[in-house]
């Protein structure tokens with residue numbers, strides 16, 4: 001357990017006396033891994049998630065950038081920021097890294113995961129597969145009781161890594177197909193269906209606001225959340241496939257046949273079923289919280305995203321959740337967001 005120094009102010013006999021006391025830190029140690037993501041906003045979303053976790057007062061959060069850094073794709077060319085703005089505005093201090101504007105196919109990434117209570121992946125599509133030793137180290141970390149949080153495009157990575165597919169339950173794209181596992185959804189009768197039919201893995205329509213439906217109200221991550229809540233503009237991931245072992249679907253969204261059809265591919269429609277958006281997975285002695293939400297910064301400003309990230313990370317680290325549900329949580333018909341201000345973040349961490 002890490003040790004921290006803190007000052008204890010004692011007042012005795014009217015005299016102020018400062019003593020330094022050493023005691024174990026009560027905080028959980030979290031690590032965000034980034035560096036390769038098809039969403040070019042990732043340097044900012046890593047800092048947003050770091051801040052959201054630190055706001056709970058439960059975590060200290062480090063960020064580790066992979067050895068090869070790809071900025072990703074600027075899908076929406078009308079966004080005002082220059083392509084390199086996010087990597088320049090949200091650098092990692094004391095870390096040198098080469099930046100590429102095209103995916104890098106190889107990685108020598110290695111890391112001692114065991115120092116952390118929970119690892120958060122902010123990686124994305126086309127992240128290079130970790131070397132075998134690193135994959136084994138991560139599998140051992142999870143089998144021995146590690147915590148893992150998978151956000152949005154992090155579930156696109158590594159379709160060829162079987163143990164990773166087990167950890168995340170269901171994944172999208174990344175070379176996955178019917179051999180990876182079935183589609184999984186709740187039908188209109190509320191029955192859980194595992195559909196082994198052939199077809200693409202991973203799809204979404206244009207971004208919009210959509211409603212989340214709680215499916216596991218007694219799970220520690222979900223306890224006290226509304227049965228339905230409206231999420232801020234985001235991509236609604238569907239047609240995910242995977243081994244789906246030891247998975248609890250925490251919340252679903254309805255993938256409408258027309259509304260969630262990708263306008264760029266007329267051969268694909270929305271699935272017309274209630275598909276998983278939040279999941280909890282047991283892997284060995286480890287725990288995984290998987291959120292498909294979080295396409296862009298505004299998606300992560302949703303109080304529903306923030307709250308489930310904070311609660312999911314605590315559950316992945318400890319197996320329980322101690323946090324209150326915020327009073328301004330979204331409702332069935334109203335989204336609730338708060339803008340993330342990096343200036344406030346800097347002030348907070350300075351004091």
Ligand code: ZN
Nearest residue numbers: 039153235295
């Ligand atoms: Zn996305």
